[in-house]
Amino acid sequence: MNDPVETIRRFYAKLAEGDAPGALGLMSANIEWNTMWHYKVDGRGPERVAEGLFRPLRAEWSSFSLEPTEFFCEGNTVVSLGRFVGEHGGTRKRAEAAYAHVWSVENGRITRFRQYIDTLAVADARKS
Template sequence: MRSNLQIASEHYAASGRGDIAGMMADVAPDARWTEMAGFPCAGTWIGPAQIVEHVFRVLGGEWDDYRMTLESLIDGGDCIVGIGSYSGTYKRTGRAMQARVTHVWRLAGGKIVGFEQFTDTLLVARAMQIDRAARDSSH
């Protein structure tokens, strides 16, 4: 049986390949996935279908080259912590961003049952913000 650390590591590897099915392979049907308030897909989503629809489709559709670069993975048994950086370019503004991020994974019975994201949402919001001057001149 794979360890919880291996399961989280495999999720990040699948993410790096753009393999959504691989990313969701070990997510429990009732997993609670929480993206921070202020983040583009903020909220708590339940189960793989909601997670894909409200998180990964949003990020893939609104950002170019959006990625999470993992720097370290900390094994806390049933709680795994991933530390790294987000990067990407917001399509509507053409602005790039890079923000530090921490993911807290909760696992039980070989399945991901919980996920919570912590990141600097201001850096993400700045990349998404349309300049007032540019917006005003278009009217």
């Protein structure tokens, strides 16, 4: 399977199923991951993504989902538009934040991720 959009759809589906290992398994060993909010992925690789993003995200938010609504593809680059929806574990406030994700996919593996998100919507949910 080398269709870049299908790879990204599978990634979102794995997250929706709660299958973090399956989502991490779609990443290249040298993936570069860039986010806009306070979670930082230092270094490269799926384990770094798990340490810097997946684990802290699950610890902070009592529930969350990524809901992609549109996909655009040019070559090996996929842009997905959608929204992050979550309930903050500490404040119990709900966040709905629009996002754009830019993915690079090579040979069925995700090699790069860039996030653009409504950080104000997320910050408001984090405030007591």
